Amino acid sequence: MRSFVSNLKRKFKALWADTVNLKQLSEYLNLSQTTVSRALNGYPEVNETTRSRVLKAAQDLNYRPNIRAKGLATGRALAIGHVIPVSNQHEMVNPVFGDFTAGAGEAYARAGYDMMLTLVPDQEEVRAYQDMRARGTVDGIIVHGPVINDERIALLSRIGLPFVVHGRSTDVNLPYSWIDVNNRGAFERGTQFLIELGHQRIALLNGLEHMDFAFRRRKGYETALLNHGLSIDPGLMRSEEMTEVYGYRAAKEMLSREIKPTAFVCSSIITAIGVRRAIHEAGLVLARDVSILTHDDALSYLENGDDVPIFTALRSSVRYAGTEAAEMLLSLIAMPKHAPKTRLLEAELIIGRSTGPAAS
Amino acid sequence: MRSFVSNLKRKFKALWADTVNLKQLSEYLNLSQTTVSRALNGYPEVNETTRSRVLKAAQDLNYRPNIRAKGLATGRALAIGHVIPVSNQHEMVNPVFGDFTAGAGEAYARAGYDMMLTLVPDQEEVRAYQDMRARGTVDGIIVHGPVINDERIALLSRIGLPFVVHGRSTDVNLPYSWIDVNNRGAFERGTQFLIELGHQRIALLNGLEHMDFAFRRRKGYETALLNHGLSIDPGLMRSEEMTEVYGYRAAKEMLSREIKPTAFVCSSIITAIGVRRAIHEAGLVLARDVSILTHDDALSYLENGDDVPIFTALRSSVRYAGTEAAEMLLSLIAMPKHAPKTRLLEAELIIGRSTGPAAS
DNA sequence: GAATCACTCCAAAGCGCTTTGGATGCGCAA
DNA sequence: TTGCGCATCCAAAGCGCTTTGGAGTGATTC
Numbered sequence: 186m187r188s189f190v191s192n193l194k195r196k197f198k199a200l201w202a203d204t205v206n207l208k209q210l211s212e213y214l215n216l217s218q219t220t221v222s223r224a225l226n227g228y229p230e231v232n233e234t235t236r237s238r239v240l241k242a243a244q245d246l247n248y249r250p251n252i253r254a255k256g257l258a259t260g261r262a263l264a265i266g267h268v269i270p271v272s273n274q275h276e277m278v279n280p281v282f283g284d285f286t287a288g289a290g291e292a293y294a295r296a297g298y299d300m301m302l303t304l305v306p307d308q309e310e311v312r313a314y315q316d317m318r319a320r321g322t323v324d325g326i327i328v329h330g331p332v333i334n335d336e337r338i339a340l341l342s343r344i345g346l347p348f349v350v351h352g353r354s355t356d357v358n359l360p361y362s363w364i365d366v367n368n369r370g371a372f373e374r375g376t377q378f379l380i381e382l383g384h385q386r387i388a389l390l391n392g393l394e395h396m397d398f399a400f401r402r403r404k405g406y407e408t409a410l411l412n413h414g415l416s417i418d419p420g421l422m423r424s425e426e427m428t429e430v431y432g433y434r435a436a437k438e439m440l441s442r443e444i445k446p447t448a449f450v451c452s453s454i455i456t457a458i459g460v461r462r463a464i465h466e467a468g469l470v471l472a473r474d475v476s477i478l479t480h481d482d483a484l485s486y487l488e489n490g491d492d493v494p495i496f497t498a499l500r501s502s503v504r505y506a507g508t509e510a511a512e513m514l515l516s517l518i519a520m521p522k523h524a525p526k527t528r529l530l531e532a533e534l535i536i537g538r539s540t541g542p543a544a545s
Numbered sequence: 546m547r548s549f550v551s552n553l554k555r556k557f558k559a560l561w562a563d564t565v566n567l568k569q570l571s572e573y574l575n576l577s578q579t580t581v582s583r584a585l586n587g588y589p590e591v592n593e594t595t596r597s598r599v600l601k602a603a604q605d606l607n608y609r610p611n612i613r614a615k616g617l618a619t620g621r622a623l624a625i626g627h628v629i630p631v632s633n634q635h636e637m638v639n640p641v642f643g644d645f646t647a648g649a650g651e652a653y654a655r656a657g658y659d660m661m662l663t664l665v666p667d668q669e670e671v672r673a674y675q676d677m678r679a680r681g682t683v684d685g686i687i688v689h690g691p692v693i694n695d696e697r698i699a700l701l702s703r704i705g706l707p708f709v710v711h712g713r714s715t716d717v718n719l720p721y722s723w724i725d726v727n728n729r730g731a732f733e734r735g736t737q738f739l740i741e742l743g744h745q746r747i748a749l750l751n752g753l754e755h756m757d758f759a760f761r762r763r764k765g766y767e768t769a770l771l772n773h774g775l776s777i778d779p780g781l782m783r784s785e786e787m788t789e790v791y792g793y794r795a796a797k798e799m800l801s802r803e804i805k806p807t808a809f810v811c812s813s814i815i816t817a818i819g820v821r822r823a824i825h826e827a828g829l830v831l832a833r834d835v836s837i838l839t840h841d842d843a844l845s846y847l848e849n850g851d852d853v854p855i856f857t858a859l860r861s862s863v864r865y866a867g868t869e870a871a872e873m874l875l876s877l878i879a880m881p882k883h884a885p886k887t888r889l890l891e892a893e894l895i896i897g898r899s900t901g902p903a904a905s
Numbered sequence: 906g907a908a909t910c911a912c913t914c915c916a917a918a919g920c921g922c923t924t925t926g927g928a929t930g931c932g933c934a935a
Numbered sequence: 936t937t938g939c940g941c942a943t944c945c946a947a948a949g950c951g952c953t954t955t956g957g958a959g960t961g962a963t964t965c
Binding site: 566567568578579582583586610611613614615616617618619 | 921922923924
């Protein structure tokens with residue numbers, strides 16, 4: 186039996202790890218390409234006996250449909266695009282993106298979709314989306330890093346390419362699909378937590394505030410301050426790319442002042458690590474002299490401790506968001522007429538060892 | 546003139562942000578598809594006047610060749626695959642991968658290639674590569690995270706899919722293309738540096754040692770110890786996924802011993818951050834009481850300080866490696882008969898503020 | 906016994922591009 | 936005038952798949 190099959194394989198030039206195409210497979214089976222194709226794709230108009238014969242043969246001859254031919258015929262690409270804007274000021278290939286992508290990748294893998302990454306210089310972004318649509322490289326797109334009033338949303342709606350935004354865009358009034366963390370609510374809650382611990386001078390080390398998430402976080406922070414009769418001090422607010430060095434420098438400067446902040450709110454655990462370094466270097470003690478509260482994306486390589494969290498944090502798994510976003514997009518592609526879907530995730534306030542009552 | 550063009554656009558159903566195909570373009574030009582295709586792709590047998598007419602029209606009508614049709618006709622995919630192995634023990638979507646990818650993406654973008662990411666469960670990896678080959682999704686592959694005696698290398702050679710390994714694989718004797726850091730040399734040099742500072746009990750917090758890079762690093766570390774008459778103490782060696790918590794825990798345990806190590810060699814800056822945390826928590830002072838030396842992949846989000854490096858480090862930009870790997874692969878694809886290319890990068894020893902003479 | 910129907914299957918026409926194998930017309934030498 | 940080479944262009948055949956529009960069976964119905 187084995188040698189029977191392998192003879193046929195030889196005859197049909199199907200060596201191990203090599204592949205036949207539909208035509209060869211159908212000749213081998215003495216069936217038409219139509220029938221074989223239908224059997225393989227689960228269409229009803231084929232006898233079940235035939236179908237299992239076909240399935241068996243496809244297995245034996247190691248048949249793999251050519252994805253480009255399939256795509257040409259069906260008009261679908263079976264791929265999702267992730268466009269990563271690249272600019273000088275600003276680098277989207279960050280740890281957050283990695284984890285989000287990992288989450289999304291899982292969902293794609295399950296659904297048999299591929300994932301295309303494209304790095305695109307800022308100013309060519311619009312063109313890149315048109316390209317993807319026109320050249321048919323992808324069936325849908327995940328939009329990363331939305332800014333305030335992001336023009337990509339209007340563009341993608343116009344050209345009719347399904348998309349899901351990771352985040353939202355303030356000032357955009359079109360309906361669109363998104364998944365986001367309640368950034369404003371989280372930062373309001375976190376700031377309030379510090380205020381209730383007695384802190385009055387609370388610094389905010391935010392991400393770049395043209396980014397929508399950072400804008401919302403600042404709003405939350407400000408709201409909490411105002412709600413408790415505290416004033417907003419621009420000298421205590423920074424907005425930059427969220428690196429370790431940024432956290433270090435900003436904290437070092439603020440801690441060298443006559444009147445120091447007693448607490449820091451950070452937009453990223455990496456920035457918080459930089460702040461911690463500055464605190465140590467200034468000879469101060471974390472939680473006793475200065476508190477840190479940070480947003481925590483639950484990155485796999487930067488877990489916030491294990492049993493007891495290192496930092497008091499607003500936690501929301503970006504990996505989970507990735508999976509959800511991907512599934513939203515896939516279902517949008519499956520039902521193109523469906524209304525936009527939205528999903529708001531809540532961050533969890535987790536008490537760690539980086540906060541304490543304000544030093545008097 | 547403008548309205549002339551826009552009339553024709555309307556006539557040919559080319560609305561803004563919409564696209565014509567080759568047939569429409571050739572009808573618009575009163576030329577055959579052959580000629581238009583040749584004009585566009587720079588073939589010589591077309592009059593220069595005609596060519597510029599074609600180019601102009603392609604621009605005006607917003608012509609974008611369908612990549613799947615092109616791929617079907619040429620047999621090329623214009624895409625490169627990055628396969629990310631996923632398992633329970635082990636997570637490749639790490640910050641290093643992100644930066645490598647960013648570097649590679651630049652090269653692809655320049656060459657007009659797309660980048661495909663695929664997450665593949667460990668045990669299906671072999672099948673995944675066969676698939677990519679058979680279905681024609683990619684023209685080549687970057688192999689990430691090679692282990693000792695990595696079977697993927699033989700597989701990819703056999704099925705004839707061009708590939709470049711990021712790293713090497715000990716015990717594989719086939720010729721293949723790779724780009725790697727001199728891990729062994731770097732860790733030997735780094736360890737020697739610590740020894741010369743008087744350290745005798747030097748711990749190694751390595752990555753998972755079935756990974757080739759980690760294996761080589763250990764060899765380098767051991768070589769330096771032996772060269773200086775120091776013994777190898779398994780109690781001072783760890784091998785795990787390189788997270789922050791790993792560094793913290795391992796260092797905490799070792800620093801709680803009767804006889805503590807006086808220096809740590811880490812395989813990742815993230816792990817080093819964890820070690821630093823444990824040092825602080827133990828009430829010790831970095832560089833004075835305990836030294837840290839780490840490998841530094843020069844990740845954009847985890848820069849090792851600015852003017853003065855935080856950690857004494859063996860630095861080698863993984864982003865640069867990504868760009869180089871991509872370019873090697875693209876040239877391999879362009880010249881399939883070419884012999885394998887290899888490239889060994891040297892890590893730079895950078896003196897930071899995390900090392901000092903051994904405390905007596 | 907003829908008409909109808911459900912069930913299986915097939916031939917052939919695309920999908921949008923590249924590329925092979927001419928066809929056409931021109932200038933130029935013989 | 937004929938023949939030849941060269942410069943331009945074109946028709947048509949793929950690439951490997953899906954899908955439309957039947958065609959060929961028996962079985963069922965009247």
